[in-house]
Amino acid sequence: MSGLVAPDAEGLRRAVEILRADSVVAFPTETVYGLGAHAFSEKAVAEIYRLKNRPTWNPLIVHVADLAAARELTDEWPDRADELAGRFWPGPLTLVVRRAAHLPGIGASNDTVAVRVPAHPVALDLLRASGLPLAAPSANRSEGISPTTAGHVVRSLPDVPLVLDGGTCSWGIESTVLDVTGDVPRLLRPGALGLRILRDASGTIALPESETEDGVARPSPGMSRRHYAPRARAILCKDVRDVDRSGLAEPIATLVYEGTDGTEVLSADPREYAADLYAALHRLDDAGVATILVQEPPQTEDWLAVRDRLSRAAA
Ligand code: TXA
Numbered sequence: 001m002s003g004l005v006a007p008d009a010e011g012l013r014r015a016v017e018i019l020r021a022d023s024v025v026a027f028p029t030e031t032v033y034g035l036g037a038h039a040f041s042e043k044a045v046a047e048i049y050r051l052k053n054r055p056t057w058n059p060l061i062v063h064v065a066d067l068a069a070a071r072e073l074t075d076e077w078p079d080r081a082d083e084l085a086g087r088f089w090p091g092p093l094t095l096v097v098r099r100a101a102h103l104p105g106i107g108a109s110n111d112t113v114a115v116r117v118p119a120h121p122v123a124l125d126l127l128r129a130s131g132l133p134l135a136a137p138s139a140n141r142s143e144g145i146s147p148t149t150a151g152h153v154v155r156s157l158p159d160v161p162l163v164l165d166g167g168t169c170s171w172g173i174e175s176t177v178l179d180v181t182g183d184v185p186r187l188l189r190p191g192a193l194g195l196r197i198l199r200d201a202s203g204t205i206a207l208p209e210s211e212t213e214d215g216v217a218r219p220s221p222g223m224s225r226r227h228y229a230p231r232a233r234a235i236l237c238k239d240v241r242d243v244d245r246s247g248l249a250e251p252i253a254t255l256v257y258e259g260t261d262g263t264e265v266l267s268a269d270p271r272e273y274a275a276d277l278y279a280a281l282h283r284l285d286d287a288g289v290a291t292i293l294v295q296e297p298p299q300t301e302d303w304l305a306v307r308d309r310l311s312r313a314a315a
């Protein structure tokens with residue numbers, strides 16, 4: 001059974017003890033809760049994959065306490081990574097760089113590593129107290145909805161030995177993943193940090209070629225199409241009010257944004273919508289809904305990350 005623990009000195013001490021024993025601990029970040037383990041312990045990383053039931057070809061993000069620790073993961077830290085890290089770390093930006101030759105791959109046989117410095121004080125406390133780089137995917141069963149509260153973690157992964165409870169995650173959606181190994185930074189996963197602000201800092205950002213017509217970016221190499229999925233069947237609709245409901249499994253709920261009536265009415269502001277999305281999907285699942293009609297958000301870049309997650313939830 002998982003133990004929900006306050007992130008005080010005693011909670012952190014226990015968490016560090018577990019991490020040093022090559023086991024796993026769930027902890028809050030500013031995006032979603034992570035399932036953390038010593039990134040370069042084969043045993044600990046294997047435990048993450050086992051608990052999540054995650055496909056072994058899908059690599060993990062390494063969380064570190066500061067820029068210096070990030071640089072230790074690579075032999076060639078690009079200038080651009082310096083600029084982006086300087087501007088956005090700690091924060092919801094993950095950078096993919098070439099992995100140092102002496103380090104093993106983290107769950108994948110590639111030559112890169114994904115790294116970020118999280119902004120949540122509890123995550124930083126844990127990184128500093130343990131002195132370890134922590135591999136941490138979202139703390140949920142593979143393909144399920146990411147957790148934005150400690151309660152979500154416990155329900156999805158009851159066997160995690162310890163969950164540090166840091167309240168509700170402020171961003172509520174995963175970090176933006178950017179590959180900076182080439183000349184032009186390449187978006188691998190749209191996320192909390194928006195494209196506009198990234199472009200202001202870094203100039204052109206290459207978007208994935210396929211699927212750009214509807215503005216929905218292709219996933220990171222490891223990401224499957226169906227992901228972030230509730231148990232209920234989610235259906236994206238131009239207008240939930242026009243949907244023919246005959247033949248749909250009941251109970252039916254609607255997930256909309258301000259301006260339309262629905263079961264779950266989220267903000268019409270993309271950042272606020274993102275912050276509440278996973279919690280809303282968790283609530284609808286808990287309520288035993290069989291079908292969720294989802295009002296499609298606008299086709300603008302500000303909604304890129306939200307539309308990416310919704311299209312996967314509905315895949
Ligand atoms: O906000 C977040 O990023 C959260 C919190 C816990 O930090 N973590 C998270 O991890 O979302 P996860 O494992 O659910 O997603 C990691 C993403 C996947 O799409 C994976 O394919 C990609 O990062 N990724 C990891 N390592 C990579 C690499 N070396 N090259 C390309 N993509 C990589």
Ligand code: MG
Nearest residue numbers: 137138139146
């Ligand atoms: Mg995930």
